[in-house]
Amino acid sequence: MSATQAQTPLVELRRISKTFGGVHALEDVDVDIYPGEVVALLGHNGAGKSTLIKVLSGVHPPDHGEIRVFGNPVRIESTREAKALGIETIYQNLALAENLDAVANLFLGRERYTRFGFLDEETMEHETRRMLDRMKLRLPSLRTEVSRLSGGQRQAIAIGRAVYFDAKILIMDEPTAALGPEETAKVGELVRELKAEGIGIFLISHDIHDVFDLADRITVLSHGRVVGTVRTSDVSKDDVLSMIILGRMPTR
């Protein structure tokens, strides 16, 4: 991936700070990602991973710092604005409306309308089918409530929803936590495909094997600060674990 370093990063976060009631959730955090790159964000619970992705996905605008997308400084004040910039998030709890079907969930907040201003269910169903075919995923029916689907199928909808709308930057929060081995492998496959398409992926995972399998770089956070960013090829799993546990770069 060294060639990509010459390009402009897809996203650059510079000196990002965020405080909640006097507690520094993030302090001077620097992170960036290049096209076709997977950057893993690691750290203990409360290290600031979740806050960082919420800053990027528009849920919590930062107090200080700069966000650049394609080199242009931007302000992201809402999830809508993040999506307009091509930043899509797959949340750990998937954030699906369980009572709605796959089609409704896929297009939630971005419905297609007919020229008379009504929901264009047929077009949405058609596009859902095409998207699932492309991802090589099968659902028993596009019209059953999501609550009746399996964990993997629900994950497929959550991922499909994120990548379908021309995502440039994808944030995946524990994408395999609720999945079996087969489905986990499928998600890994998908991540590689998306990489090949030039999408930048922020990956949050507790599974260090997954991380070494998929990530090009690893950024470790501790107490709201960046411990360090390393290339996966340059370090061992023990190095990364000691960064997470000790909160400092490995000495060698």
Next chain:
Amino acid sequence: MTSIDLPRGHAVRLGLERLSRIIGIDPRLLGMLLVLVVIWLALNIATGGTFLSARNLFNLSLQVAVVGVMATGMVLVIVSRNIDLSIGSVLGFVGVFGALMQTEWLGLGHGYTWWVTSLLMLLLGTVIGAGQGAIVAYGGVPSFIVTLGGLLFFRNAAFQINLGATVAPLDETFQLLGGGLNGTIGAFWSWICGGLAIVAIAVSSILIRRKRQRFGFAVRPLPMEIVGIVLWSALVLVFVAVMNAYPQPKTNEPMGIAIPVLILIGVTLIMTIVARRTGFGRYVYAIGGNPESAELAGISVKFTIVKVFALMGLLAGIASIIITARLNAGASVTGTLTELNVIAAAVIGGTSLAGGIGTIYGAVLGAVFMQSLENGMVLLGVPTPLQKMVIAVVLVAAVWIDRVYQRSRT
């Protein structure tokens, strides 16, 4: 109200689902219709044929209108994880306001009196609804509390604005909106409406079918599609025929469909489209299913809630016009406890108080169901307290049976 809890409930359910596929309607709707038919037949036998007489069915259709109109809105309120306890009081308050508008401020008998009054009543209902919705959404006060306050406030406001005195009589044109002897459209126009409805059923079925075929989706076999259209059309024709079979006592002309019933049918159609085919409707269900995910999807949850309550207020305004016109009076006690009937109708119709689940047609059928029981018991001379006790038992039993049915699905 979808299934009967027999030991062989499973078989009942499978049979229902197969039948519903053939006719092309939801098994739940079919189940409710079947239960309703059984109850109607039972009441008809118990009343010696009076219940299913044209005259009684005409009265029943009028009785359903007020609760039915509001139940369609209550579905969306409950689906969005809220409740509106104030609508009975709003009904009364808007009614007294509308009556005063005619008698005191506009004057009776002008050509414009009825429609200016009606528009203002709708506006008042909508504003009250939106105001309560804003307190719920932006103030963060639970809707139970806000509308409980609304219940107390508007019931007494209805008393206060005319110191409890009933306002009557009202404008003659306005009275037509309540049904009654002249408030029907007669045989000719009833048939025209029926004809239009059949054309609409056929055309929309064909259009949807074509569109699905164009996208390569599965469609039902053509004969079944035709059976479906014929069945629905037959239902429309039977309804019109029954309404026309009741002659007006004075002139002996057929009554035809009452105006409030037309209003209910129109409201039901529009609300079904709102719930199923608009972004707003989709968002209401999404919020009910998972408010957090709706927020993350970029939906403005708070504003949607305000709109839900505003819509509920508008429908309370419509219901207020109907009942005030029918009573030919604005009285401060009108609509007392109606909110409970409306909530019961929605819940009997399958709306889940946990939010996210409920249908418009279910709520209207729920209203028909409740009013049928009440109407039947009145015919049978059941004393009022006993009537209410029966309704209470039915409400709880209906939800219980529905729970059992839902559990058997998974």
